[in-house]
Amino acid sequence: MLPEFSLTEWYDISTGRLRGNRPVVERRLVDLQGCFADEGEYAALLSRENPLLYTVTAVDHSEGVGDLHYGLGVLHPGKVGSEYFMTKGHLHSWREAAEVYIGLSGRGVMLLEDEAAGESRLEPLEANSIVYVPGRTAHRTMNVGDKPLVYLGVYPARAGHDYGAIAKSNFRMIVVEQDGRPVMMARDNSL
């Protein structure tokens, strides 16, 4: 038989939310401790406010070996110093798992870092772009525009999210605004 749950989900492009009462994960500035290179600006902003950076709504009904999950992300515009608001970023626990990101609205970039060889790359994530994230690749999303960035990520059900590896070693690169444009630079050289 087909599953009893609804196979169709509807999203609202203006809010980036799925219809219905599905649980939404919220990440605020305080949750991104250690992500921004400029710790002074981070602490200064956090002393004044604790803005909502992003939400993720996951649709993860089934856990079969060939199953897929997906998540709808909304990343709000803003900066900490010259660094764009970003997601925590993750590797997949099952390292082989790829992910396909589909930009729906707003303007963003994805920072992709090969876990082993140390290559980093920026890819555009916005309406009409689709980004393939290979396995063994840490990925983090930045909003480089002035409206919410709304996107979908589709991934194997068994991918899992490994935030620990990122929290420990961090992304090697950061993305800052220079002359109104996103520029990638080494974290170590950034301050």
Place this chain on the structure above:
Amino acid sequence: MLPEFSLTEWYDISTGRLRGNRPVVERRLVDLQGCFADEGEYAALLSRENPLLYTVTAVDHSEGVGDLHYGLGVLHPGKVGSEYFMTKGHLHSWREAAEVYIGLSGRGVMLLEDEAAGESRLEPLEANSIVYVPGRTAHRTMNVGDKPLVYLGVYPARAGHDYGAIAKSNFRMIVVEQDGRPVMMARDNSL
């Protein structure tokens, strides 16, 4: 290292095509022999013209066990008698493989049929809807509007496409327009 191919693809929502010179699969009326229940209307239309029903552009770089492929589909509006223009439909060769469909523009429905138990269901595929197709589920797309239906499908790299099972046993249900709306009915009772 990250792969050498471009990780980002751009699509044009008005044409449903990916930028660049990626190969496009074209399916015309003549390629859908046996799909429409009304064989008389099918033959009559085919004697006059052989319209393009749909195109699929696949992005299938990598074949790893955790990899994902995706395809951009454009299904044109039209009918054969009262049956909407449709895709051939398929099961995945690797039956466990699920697929996530993302509606981008136009108005369509997906016919989902559980291979084993004989359950059939219609799901809406249009802008702002996302359809989860479980494993072991035959799926076919119909355009029920008057503009091209543009959609993305994301699936495990190893899913494969089994058109033979469908060609042999066919979908059990057909979708016809009645009073301006799509209605699902048993193929055997349809004529």
